[in-house]
Amino acid sequence: MPEPLLEVENLSVSYLTDTADIRAVEKVNLSVQAGEFLGIVGESGCGKSTLLFAIAQLLSPPAEVTSGRVVFRGQDLVRLTDNELRLVRWRDYSVVMQSAMNALNPMKSIGAQFKDTMRAHERVSANAIRTRSAEVLHLVGIDATHLESYPHQLSGGMRQRAMIAMALLFTPQLVIMDEPTSALDVVAQRSLMTQIKELQQKLGFAVMFVTHDMSVIANYSDRLMVMYAGQVAEIGATRSIFERPLHPYSKGLLDAFPSVRGPRRPLTGIPGSPPDLGRPPTGCRFHPRCSEVMTQCLTTEPELFSVEATEVRCLLYADSAEPAVAR
Amino acid sequence: MKYVSRRVGLFLITLWAALTVNFIIPRVMPGNEATAVLATFRDVNPAALHALQIEFGVNVHQNILLTYVQYIGNCLTGQFGLTAQRVPVLTEIISKLPWTLGLVGVTTIIAFAIGTLVGVLGAWRRGGKLDGLLPPMLFIVASFPVFFVGLLLLYVFAVTLNWLPLSSNYSIGLEPSLSLSFIGDVLVHAVLPGLSLVVVTAGLWIYSMRNNMITTLAEDYVKMGRAKGLRSWRIMVDYAARNAILPNLTGFAMQLGYVLGGSILVEYTFSYPGLGYLFYTSTTDHDLPLMQALFLVYTLAVLVCVLLADLATARLDPRTRDA
Amino acid sequence: MSTATIAAETEPIEVVAGTRSQSAFARFTRAILRNRKASAGTVILLILVLLAIFPGVIARDDPEAAIYGQNLGPSAQHLLGTTQLGQDVFSQLIWGTRLTLIVTVVVSALATVISMVIGVSAAYIGGLTDRSLSLLTDIFLIIPTLPLLIVLASYLPPGSVTMIVVLTLTSWAFQARQLRSQGLSLRARDFLSAAKVRGERTSYIIFVEIIPTMTSLIVASFLGLSVFVVGFAAGLQFLGLGNSTELTWGTMLYYAQQGGALEAGNAWWALAPGAAVAFMGAGFALVNYAFDEIGNPALRPVRKRRARTTA
Secondary structure, three states: OOOOOEEEEEEEEEEEOOOOEEEEEEEEEEEEOOOOEEEEEOOOOOOHHHHHHHHOOOOOOOEEEEEEEEEEOOEEHHHOOHHHHHHHEOOOEEEEOOOHHHHOOOOOOHHHHHHHHHHHHOOOOHHHHHHHHHHHHHHOOOOHHHHHOOHHHOOHHHHHHHHHHHHOOOOOOEEEEEOOOOOOOHHHHHHHHHHHHHHHHHHOOEEEEEEOOHHHHOOOOOEEEEEEOOEEEEEEEHHHHHHOOOOHHHHHHHHOOOOOOOOOOOOOOOOOOOOOOOOOOOOOOOHHHOOOOOHHHHOOOOOOEEEOOEEEOOHHHOOOOOEOOOO | OHHHHHHHHHHHHHHHHHHHHHHHHHHHOOOOHHHHHHHOOOOOOHHHHHHHHHHHOOOOOOOHHHHHHHHHHHHHOOOOOEOOOOOEHHHHHHHHHHHHHHHHHHHHHHHHHHHHHHHHHHHHOOOOHHHHHHHHHHHHHHHOOHHHHHHHHHHHHHHHOOOOOOOOOOOOOOOOOOOHHHHHHHHHHHHHHHHHHHHHHHHHHHHHHHHHHHHHHOOHHHHHHHHOOOOHHHHHHHHHHHHHHHHHHHHHHHOHHHHHHHHHHHHHHOOOOOHHHHHHHHHHOOOHHHHHHHHHHHHHHHHHHHHHHHHHHHHHOHHHOOO | OOHHHOOOOOOOOOOOOOOOHHHHHHHHHHHHHHOHHHHHHHHHHHHHHHHHHOHHHHOOOOOOOOOOOOOOOOOOOOOOOEOOOOOEHHHHHHHHHHHHHHHHHHHHHHHHHHHHHHHHHHHHHOHHHHHHHHHHHHHHHHOOHHHHHHHHHHHOOOOHHHHHHHHHHHHOHHHHHHHHHHHHHHHOOHHHHHHHHHOOOHHHHHHHHHHHHOHHHHHHHHHHHHHHHHHHHHHHHHOOOOOOOOOOHHHHHHHHHHOOOOOOOOHHHHHHHHHHHHHHHHHHHHHHHHHHHHHOHHHOOOOOOOOOEOO
16 A cells, blocks of 8 residues: 555644633544545534644644644644745645635635735746636636636635635645535535546545535545544445445434435434533443444443444444554 | 715715704703803904804894705805904814824824734734733723823823923924924924823724734634745735724724814813814803814814725725625 | 724624523623633722712711812821812712712613614614614714714703713714624524514514623623713813712812812822723723623633643
């Protein structure tokens, strides 16, 4: 197996406030290969966005990385200084956020925002900037005249695509996306997803895509990671997880979606609500809501166990396989 | 364009409202203030007397609407009547205007510069003991009544230390001229009043600016700036400060009314003979024509500044172009 | 009230609808005690209230009695010296608390009520009512306060009632914009649609449904306004537009200025009332500032902890 592009080891993130220590991400391990599309799904509050921002080194107080490493192309991003990070940012990995309306500076034209990004990293002529800007816009199907436009002058879908174009300015190896389709209607969602996948195949970058809606990435991601209460619940090939979800939570998530062509069956949700991460449940964090809970689930914290090519954090699989890695 | 026309409209309507307030007050307030005052006017310039009668509704036996229209016309042509000393109001105002303009103009610019710099930097560098203590300290100092600051400074620097003059805008006996020594004398006299104004105004602006900046720093596009690998100072200026200041420019201009009020009190405290001190003497002299004219002048000053801020916003904030 | 935006549109603070008043009060008290600024401010205000109610406990001398030596400096008998007429400055200061506090509180309360009614009505009723009320608010915001105060006060008989009337008239506009924007954010909430569907009248919805959920903002407005009212009232009286026979800190300042206190070297007479005004302002400001922090956690002091441990 070639060296992974990104290796996250034992990453923990907490929100440190006067009153409490909220452990939003708890010892997460994952790796992303070059050109891979990794989807990350979970409920609101499960820590997926926090994880993403932690990896991208974009956390703001009171959130802080409390332990772990984020090894990207051989460098631990957590240990880099701000200046060292600046060299890596955007050139090697870039970020796409949920709402382009909020992520784009309302007072600068699209072109100006492309320009300051390029100027921050290399000395280029105005001509080169304009050429490259037009190029990336063309990639996402936007006419170059819109370089002069301001964010509020573009439609929602266009804005989102402009943001993706900006992320591709230096053709980075990894693009981190935080729910970029959530603000769009289903038709625009589908069109954007297709475009992202096309660009990925054309330019060869890896994608980490966070969403709360599994159906959005079902057809596009190579691997899928299910997060619950700040931990990895299950991670494996998308196909495998969809066809045979192992973790009761993943099963619950998939059961909540009706199949368009399959037989009609009653929809079930997952009872209860996500735990308070300031005081998580003892043992397995999912046990209060689990339909297959066993007595040991209340006291033993499950490791990640390997079941064929999938890893799952559930005591149901404790006997059948070795722990994935001694963690 | 729609934005600009809306703001010009607001300018005109507020101006009209101020003029109308001036017209209504003498007619609505209990007592015969106006009549009493005007009764003392004898053997004066008939045109000026007539202007006063129209403004105050004394001895005017005609349709009130007609009077109103004539009054507005008078105001627009600068006919405000005479002061208690029988000097044309307009002349009196114009003679004192430069002193106040100088004092308030310079201190406002200084206070704005300090307020913006300290506020922006203070918000940018959060954390540490200073972050918890400085802002409320500033807010408290900003809420000190300006005359208290003035009196305190007077006591320390003028009375006790005798470093700076006690009052007035230039030493008694000096002839006004453009000579360096005269200008120096003027500046020395302006230090304490100016300092009082700067302390209170800057305090207020630091507080406002810091809060605006903190809110702006929480925005996603600032995070994006970081994500893109932009330099710290560029994010601070281009993505944060600009977005914190510009939408609030009009708000800052509206605070000018408070600053002007402060300048009136400062001029009174220091016996600094500008428009503010004139305002004060008009109350002791019960000089209604002068008082009401000064009210209009101060209102107009705020209106003009607000309009300028609006125009600047229209020019610099792209979101207003399509509003 | 966030004085950062005295006259500008603001983002409304998140309000949870329908909080039970008992637990809200308990939470409120806890929040105040935990926040140092709020505690300090509350202590200051409590002291002032007590002084206003029981001035005789601390200041034995009759404030009006002009029987002592003139322009005396501070001493054991006269903690802050005497005035030009031989009155005890300390007594005047303490006894002046009552009227000063009353005027401030009454004006702030009235102005807050008016701005609340206008702001929320504008937000909820919308349309032409909203536009005209907003215009009215803007006009009052732009017209400079002290000049208007001076003109109004000159026509009316001097006294506390006049003070209250003119100060209320010029202060209500400060908070109306912010209350309106809060009202707008609440307008779309479900509990209001429910009330409307039930057939409740608009006035009922405004007074019984909307306003109680805005309590924290209303209290913050009241506090923030008080900071400035106390200064404006004192300023007016300082200029001589108050009733000079009434005893307030502002009138004390007036007499001090007229009597040439500073020139005569009687600093305490001139500075003490001003300091008292600043003190009261600080009390309101601290509690208000704490309210801002409690309501908007982003403004709280940031603690930077370097807790990076290796895996």
